[in-house]
Amino acid sequence: MLAPTLLTRLFGQSTGGMVWRGPGIKHQRRIERLVFTGCGMVIAGAGYWGVFFALRRQWLGVCVEVALTLCGLVGIALARRQRYITAGYAVLVPLLVAIWGVCLVIDIPTPGVPRSFHHLLPALGACGYVLLRGRPVQRWVTTAVMFVSYVLLDGLPMGLFGGTYNLPDDVRQLSNWSYNVASMLSLYLALHIMQADVAERNKLEQDLREAVIQGQFLLHYQPQVADDGRVIGAEALVRWQHPRHGMVPPSDFIPLAEQTGLIVTLGDWVLKQACAQLAAWAATPETASLKLSVNVSAHQIRQPDFVARVLAAVERAGVDPSRLKLELTESMLVNDVEDLIGKMTELRRHGVGFSLDDFGTGYSSLSYLRRLPLDQLKIDQAFVRDVLGNANDAAIAGTVVSLGQTLNLEVIAEGVETQAQRDFLLSIGCRLFQGYLYSKPVPEAAFGALVVERAREAAAMAHGLVPRAAGMAVATPRQARPGKAATETADLR
Numbered sequence: 362m363l364a365p366t367l368l369t370r371l372f373g374q375s376t377g378g379m380v381w382r383g384p385g386i387k388h389q390r391r392i393e394r395l396v397f398t399g400c401g402m403v404i405a406g407a408g409y410w411g412v413f414f415a416l417r418r419q420w421l422g423v424c425v426e427v428a429l430t431l432c433g434l435v436g437i438a439l440a441r442r443q444r445y446i447t448a449g450y451a452v453l454v455p456l457l458v459a460i461w462g463v464c465l466v467i468d469i470p471t472p473g474v475p476r477s478f479h480h481l482l483p484a485l486g487a488c489g490y491v492l493l494r495g496r497p498v499q500r501w502v503t504t505a506v507m508f509v510s511y512v513l514l515d516g517l518p519m520g521l522f523g524g525t526y527n528l529p530d531d532v533r534q535l536s537n538w539s540y541n542v543a544s545m546l547s548l549y550l551a552l553h554i555m556q557a558d559v560a561e562r563n564k565l566e567q568d569l570r571e572a573v574i575q576g577q578f579l580l581h582y583q584p585q586v587a588d589d590g591r592v593i594g595a596e597a598l599v600r601w602q603h604p605r606h607g608m609v610p611p612s613d614f615i616p617l618a619e620q621t622g623l624i625v626t627l628g629d630w631v632l633k634q635a636c637a638q639l640a641a642w643a644a645t646p647e648t649a650s651l652k653l654s655v656n657v658s659a660h661q662i663r664q665p666d667f668v669a670r671v672l673a674a675v676e677r678a679g680v681d682p683s684r685l686k687l688e689l690t691e692s693m694l695v696n697d698v699e700d701l702i703g704k705m706t707e708l709r710r711h712g713v714g715f716s717l718d719d720f721g722t723g724y725s726s727l728s729y730l731r732r733l734p735l736d737q738l739k740i741d742q743a744f745v746r747d748v749l750g751n752a753n754d755a756a757i758a759g760t761v762v763s764l765g766q767t768l769n770l771e772v773i774a775e776g777v778e779t780q781a782q783r784d785f786l787l788s789i790g791c792r793l794f795q796g797y798l799y800s801k802p803v804p805e806a807a808f809g810a811l812v813v814e815r816a817r818e819a820a821a822m823a824h825g826l827v828p829r830a831a832g833m834a835v836a837t838p839r840q841a842r843p844g845k846a847a848t849e850t851a852d853l854r
């Protein structure tokens with residue numbers, strides 16, 4: 362009982378808990394502990410063998426063990442900087458080389474004692490498999506190399522130098538036990554992490570299904586602001602009000618909703634809710650001219666009746682379709698572009714607008730871009746974040762603006778957090794902005810108040826009643842802290 366409980370505390374999922382920690386964060390914690398444990402085991406093993414070789418005055422062996430110890434220390438240093446994958450490679454690659462060397466020179470099977478150092482390889486393969494979850498090719502190659510090495514070394518009855526340097530049988534007998542214990546422990550840790558990841562995903566999926574049935578979602582609205590400071594529209598961003606964990610961000614459930622197909626039901630709800638909101642705005646002069654952007658996922662748009670669903674939502678709410686803008690991403694341009702263009706053209710005929718979200722991060726052929734009935738390009742926040750410090754990002758932002766001008770499309774920059782970013786973007790011709798500089802995504806009531814406040818300020822400014830506020834950035838500048846979440850800096854993806 363004690364061992365599984367201890368492992369669950371160290372590597373498993375925390376149950377309950379009011380504070381939401383996304384599956385990515387929890388996986389990262391487990392990987393962090395796996396890397397630290399692995400590096401610790403390498404250092405301990407290398408220390409033991411280093412002393413052993415030193416006592417026998419076998420200095421080459423001592424050098425190898427010192428090198429392995431250094432690799433373990435480098436792994437720990439990298440893991441402390443959240444470079445878990447690099448840390449993993451810093452240990453896995455030298456270990457693989459050492460295993461081959463040891464197995465061929467000092468651990469050659471004899472009639473009395475079989476070879477054993479290579480017994481670590483299946484465990485290393487399993488650890489690599491867990492570690493490289495977000496990198497399918499590297500994951501496949503690493504695991505395959507470990508497993509193939511195991512099969513080769515297990516079946517190879519001989520070694521190099523005619524066995525001159527082989528260790529005595531009694532020493533190899535003892536090491537056989539220690540390698541097997543280390544191998545089984547590492548294998549169990551890797552399996553435990555896999556099981557915890559799967560259990561967590563299943564629980565999240567079950568919660569998500571219940572959430573869709575029980576309607577635990579709500580929309581927040583983030584203003585889109587013109588260069589004169591007026592709010593000209595908003596982006597609707599879905600939030601999951603989890604009964605136990607509180608507000609769950611979309612990045613933690615949209616990918617799962619897409620994988621499970623729940624995104625179709627959820628996307629329908631978002632569309633209906635957005636259209637209902639547009640209808641409510643139409644009733645008030647301050648908000649009547651606002652446009653509302655809605656994110657659409659690839660799975661959703663691939664539904665054969667997607668066009669009918671959108672038009673039904675617009676008609677049922679009785680809103681002007683030209684107030685609705687659908688945000689697509691470049692990843693949708695990879696498969697069946699003709700079908701996508703057909704659906705977009707049909708919706709465009711009814712007045713619905715289209716924006717290309719996260720532009721510049723994916724793949725989009727310029728010829729497709731010309732054929733897509735788009736209204737707007739959105740400069741991704743990854744470029745906006747470093748637009749002042751990174752010449753490449755500034756050049757990309759400039760290119761998107763020129764492209765928009767050439768293709769006669771609106772260009773909006775998202776993720777604008779500082780006045781300096783906004784001023785630079787304006788100087789290169791971008792006239793629409795969205796970001797924490799103006800406001801974080803907020804509930805409907807707060808959004809309404811924000812629109813009224815900013816319209817009043819814009820009017821006062823136009824009449825010269827108030828000095829020009831910095832970029833009209835009034836909403837929540839103190840919330841704007843450029844920075845990355847923990848998972849963004851970790852190299853687990």
Ligand code: C2E
Nearest residue numbers: 598599610611612615631656657658776777778795796797
């Ligand atoms: P997105 O469509 O690119 O939305 C912009 C994201 O950037 C939002 O994150 C927003 O809160 C965040 N953001 C806006 N301004 C700033 C800023 O100045 N700084 C920083 N650091 N972030 C800023 P959020 O709400 O977490 O949404 C993440 C993604 O989830 C969205 O990216 C979108 O792809 C997806 N999503 C959200 N709602 C829906 C939805 O209803 N349907 C679908 N299919 N996807 C959605």
Ligand code: MG
Nearest residue numbers: 596656688718
């Ligand atoms: Mg968007």
Ligand code: MG
Nearest residue numbers: 718719741775
């Ligand atoms: Mg975006």
